[in-house]
Amino acid sequence: MVTAAIWPTLDYSRVPYRLYHDAEIYAREQERIFRGPVWSYLGLDSEIPEPGDFRATWVGDTPVVLNRDKAGAVKAFVNRCAHRGALVRREISGNAEQHICIYHQWCYGLDGSLMAIPFRRGIRGKGGLDPSFEMRRHGLRPLTVGNINGALFGTLAEDAEPLEDYLGPPILQQLSRLLDRPVRVLGYNRQRIRGNWKLYAENTRDNYHASLLHEFLVTFGLDRSTQTGGVKMDARHRHNITWAEADSDTDEFAHEAYSGVGVRNDFLSLQEPSLVAFRRERGDNLNLVVTSVFPSAVFVQISNSLAVRQIRPRGVGEVEIFQTMLGYADDPPEMTLHRLRQANLVGPAGLVSMEDGEAIEIAHRASQPDIDRATVIELGGSGVISDRDYRVTDVPLRGFWSYYAELLGIEPGGAVR
Amino acid sequence: MKIDRAAVHDLLAEYGALIDLAKFDEWLDLFAEECRYQVLPRENFDRGLPAALVYCDSRAMLEDRIRALREANKYNIHIDRHVIGLPRIFDNGLEVEAPFAVYQTDQEGATRLFATGLYRNRLEISGLRLKIRDKLILLDTFAVPSLLATPL
Numbered sequence: 001m002v003t004a005a006i007w008p009t010l011d012y013s014r015v016p017y018r019l020y021h022d023a024e025i026y027a028r029e030q031e032r033i034f035r036g037p038v039w040s041y042l043g044l045d046s047e048i049p050e051p052g053d054f055r056a057t058w059v060g061d062t063p064v065v066l067n068r069d070k071a072g073a074v075k076a077f078v079n080r081c082a083h084r085g086a087l088v089r090r091e092i093s094g095n096a097e098q099h100i101c102i103y104h105q106w107c108y109g110l111d112g113s114l115m116a117i118p119f120r121r122g123i124r125g126k127g128g129l130d131p132s133f134e135m136r137r138h139g140l141r142p143l144t145v146g147n148i149n150g151a152l153f154g155t156l157a158e159d160a161e162p163l164e165d166y167l168g169p170p171i172l173q174q175l176s177r178l179l180d181r182p183v184r185v186l187g188y189n190r191q192r193i194r195g196n197w198k199l200y201a202e203n204t205r206d207n208y209h210a211s212l213l214h215e216f217l218v219t220f221g222l223d224r225s226t227q228t229g230g231v232k233m234d235a236r237h238r239h240n241i242t243w244a245e246a247d248s249d250t251d252e253f254a255h256e257a258y259s260g261v262g263v264r265n266d267f268l269s270l271q272e273p274s275l276v277a278f279r280r281e282r283g284d285n286l287n288l289v290v291t292s293v294f295p296s297a298v299f300v301q302i303s304n305s306l307a308v309r310q311i312r313p314r315g316v317g318e319v320e321i322f323q324t325m326l327g328y329a330d331d332p333p334e335m336t337l338h339r340l341r342q343a344n345l346v347g348p349a350g351l352v353s354m355e356d357g358e359a360i361e362i363a364h365r366a367s368q369p370d371i372d373r374a375t376v377i378e379l380g381g382s383g384v385i386s387d388r389d390y391r392v393t394d395v396p397l398r399g400f401w402s403y404y405a406e407l408l409g410i411e412p413g414g415a416v417r
Numbered sequence: 418m419k420i421d422r423a424a425v426h427d428l429l430a431e432y433g434a435l436i437d438l439a440k441f442d443e444w445l446d447l448f449a450e451e452c453r454y455q456v457l458p459r460e461n462f463d464r465g466l467p468a469a470l471v472y473c474d475s476r477a478m479l480e481d482r483i484r485a486l487r488e489a490n491k492y493n494i495h496i497d498r499h500v501i502g503l504p505r506i507f508d509n510g511l512e513v514e515a516p517f518a519v520y521q522t523d524q525e526g527a528t529r530l531f532a533t534g535l536y537r538n539r540l541e542i543s544g545l546r547l548k549i550r551d552k553l554i555l556l557d558t559f560a561v562p563s564l565l566a567t568p569l
Binding site: 092093185186187188189190191192193194213214215216219220264268270271272275320325336337340341343344347348349351354355356357358361 | 456458460461464466467468469470471472473474475477478480481482484485488489490491492493559560561562563564565566
């Protein structure tokens with residue numbers, strides 16, 4: 001049984017490898033995090049525009065259906081029949097009047113309520129269910145759904161804080177910035193990485209790795225740590241925004257900073273420069289904003305490519321990154337083409353993201369045999385967890401672990417938050 | 418130049434072999450001067466959604482991809498093996514569809530099926546050679562294992 005004694009330090013600057021590899025810890029995460037008082041990203045309002053539109057998704061290991069009911073309200077419930085525990089809705093998306101389990105045809109409405117059971121009264125008065133069976137007590141288990149500018153979040157907990165409070169002002173401000181106009185889904189991509197889900201959650205909060213692992217960023221001049229940028233967290237430090245501003249450094253400064261770093265710094269140019277050309281879309285100069293929402297959502301703007309990533313744990317040793325690529329509904333065709341070209345930057349084949357798959361797999365593989373040893377998280381300093389106005393930092397990882405420890409009930413006395 | 422079945426077979430065989438041999442410059446040379454190359458998840462194709470995993474709508478972009486692969490990207494160390502199935506040939510040989518499977522083998526000799534799907538090629542005659550004008554790779558294996566670096 002894992003306890004607060006697992007932490008070698010009180011500032012989460014050491015994370016024991018055990019936390020990435022232990023099946024019991026994984027089960028506790030499912031119970032206390034994903035089925036606990038967090039809000040998980042479910043999908044987008046615009047993915048289910050019409051009554052009856054549904055999408056199947058996941059909250060941790062739990063299968064969930066998201067749909068729009070006949071009155072136009074978004075409902076979400078656990079995708080599991082009250083009768084035998086079977087998956088009710090098997091398709092990933094579609095439109096339906098109701099959800100019927102194929103096993104024994106139990107039928108649920110778009111609000112998740114149990115509407116009909118075949119042979120409920122038996123045949124010729126024999127068999128079936130006892131008249132005392134209460135249909136209303138056997139609906140699909142509902143999630144509470146919240147909507148922030150068209151991004152839908154859900155929680156299975158009855159005691160979760162309000163969604164706006166959970167996200168906090170910096171995240172709300174970023175979501176209202178990114179989703180300031182109606183969005184259009186351009187497509188989806190998926191990547192299955194042989195590593196623990198938390199390695200990915202850390203990766204998205206790790207500003208330090210970006211220009212070192214993803215050499216394309218520096219080599220082809222898309223993003224470098226010499227630009228103005230930093231990390232900004234919510235008050236509890238569970239979420240994080242990594243940000244950078246376009247054209248905020250000089251080639252000379254970057255050349256000097258990267259000399260001797262092991263990343264090539266002679267700055268090549270592409271034959272097709274539009275791949276990395278940033279077009280300002282609003283009154284700021286941010287060309288990189290990675291907004292990580294605990295536990296499993298990441299809203300991403302890299303240049304003009306826009307996406308939401310959902311981290312889907314698949315057991316202790318595998319994670320699926322499900323990414324929804326976005327544009328705005330009012331994008332002219334030429335802007336859509338620009339975004340489709342810049343989609344080359346992200347996803348499993350992304351020019352500035354493919355490496356994450358490899359980095360997570362090698363970290364997962366090599367840490368497995370020595371679960372009592374620990375990672376080192378000290379870039380940007382140890383001790384207090386706070387925002388930084390520079391990029392060579394991994395402080396937000398410690399924020400992630402701090403809230404993780406609280407939810408799992410393994411927060412040591414005197415630990416930083 | 419008459420396009421016969423043998424010429425189409427040769428092009429497909431070269432296509433797979435050059436990737437497996439990591440001869441990417443020769444592989445690029447199979448494409449026409451004006452060309453397009455896309456890897457599109459089946460999930461998106463079926464829903465009419467345009468976002469691809471790899472989207473190169475010019476020869477320049479395709480060359481940039483290969484240059485990035487050499488100069489910047491890091492990926493799982495592996496070899497590819499393309500197994501390309503019998504093509505269906507339409508429009509006097511200018512439209513060619515072929516199923517494919519790509520296996521990846523790591524440095525320790527462990528092989529896995531990495532991707533399967535369908536090539537949809539639009540070809541053109543360039544001088545004495547048959548070239549790829551438009552290649553749409555419909556990726557059945559759209560839950561990409563680990564990552565996609567070397568071309569499919």
